[in-house]
């Protein structure tokens with residue numbers, strides 16, 4: 597399956613405007629499921645539209661398996677229909693005057709596939725996307741989720757090597773999103789297509805993606821395998837954007853941060869210490885590196901709890917949020933000892949770069965107690 601290389605990709609919608617996409621370079625691996633993730637307006641859709649050929653580049657180059665599709669300096673532009681790329685956007689844009697079967701068949705007719713083969717292919721796609729019985733309906737007679745499936749069936753019918761999806765699940769309710777996520781995963785496994793998926797939903801990205809490109813304000817913050825994005829965020833933005841509830845950020849010079857860092861063997865000079873909410877443990881007895889705190893609130897979130905704490909510190913109170921799956925045995929106002937797992941901690945410089953991370957001290961780790969991961 598194809599590999600997509602984006603080199604120094606830049607898009608300015610007008611000469612005076614800030615770049616919507618600013619000098620982005622990364623390679624979407626062959627057969628990967630890559631998510632472009634970031635807040636609204638960070639340039640995700642613009643990247644996807646440039647790959648599709650629906651938007652011109654201001655600078656840079658896009659190639660697929662070494663074939664240049666778009667290059668400003670080389671003066672190359674391959675039109676969208678010649679790129680071999682399938683697209684599914686937020687609005688499904690099914691042909692309203694065609695039935696489901698006709699919608700799926702449309703691209704095959706354009707490809708001039710013989711009628712018998714087309715019929716077999718439509719039947720195969722209907723079965724794969726589990727939309728049997730809907731073949732003769734018009735789009736207006738379908739639910740949002742059914743339209744979504746037809747849009748996917750129509751796109752996959754022509755077996756594109758590359759599939760671009762722009763928030764294709766955003767119009768669906770929570771239950772249907774979950775089902776469709778599982779189906780997208782299954783389709784990726786079955787077809788082996790290289791998928792690039794745009795979302796602002798970190799959970800969607802973490803559950804689906806093999807690789808994630810995190811964007812902010814037009815700039816690429818990190819491109820890495822999904823697990824690394826969480827465990828080894830490149831910088832403060834990524835650490836803060838990924839994780840729900842968000843990572844706690846403490847001034848590194850505070851007494852609380854210094855106690856936690858010292859206990860984890862993290863002694864690099866830093867500006868801030870990030871501590872994941874699930875890496876906080878609470879107890880009634882003192883232990884190395886533990887600090888005292890008062891329980892401010894306990895919020896059940898369905899199967900897990902958020903515990904808000906305040907630690908007294910020389911520079912003023914420090915608020916921490918713990919996330920736990922064990923029912924808390926504390927009451928609001930109670931004093932507790934707070935300690936932090938080494939692997940839940942990251943140190944950041946004043947420019948926001950990650951300097952170091954704690955490393956697990958569990959007995960099966962023979963590594964040193966701290967270091968950069």
Ligand SMILES: Nc1ncnc2c1ncn2[C@@H]1O[C@H](COP(=O)(O)OP(=O)(O)OP(=O)(O)O)[C@@H](O)[C@H]1O
Pocket residue numbers: 609616634635636637638639640641642643796
């Ligand atoms: N056709 C356009 N003309 C001018 N500016 C545009 C155009 N399309 C997008 N922009 C601007 O470019 C920036 C990036 O937009 P883009 O749609 O790529 O972001 P996004 O991350 O996909 O956002 P969202 O998640 O809200 O869809 C935004 O500031 C947007 O206002």
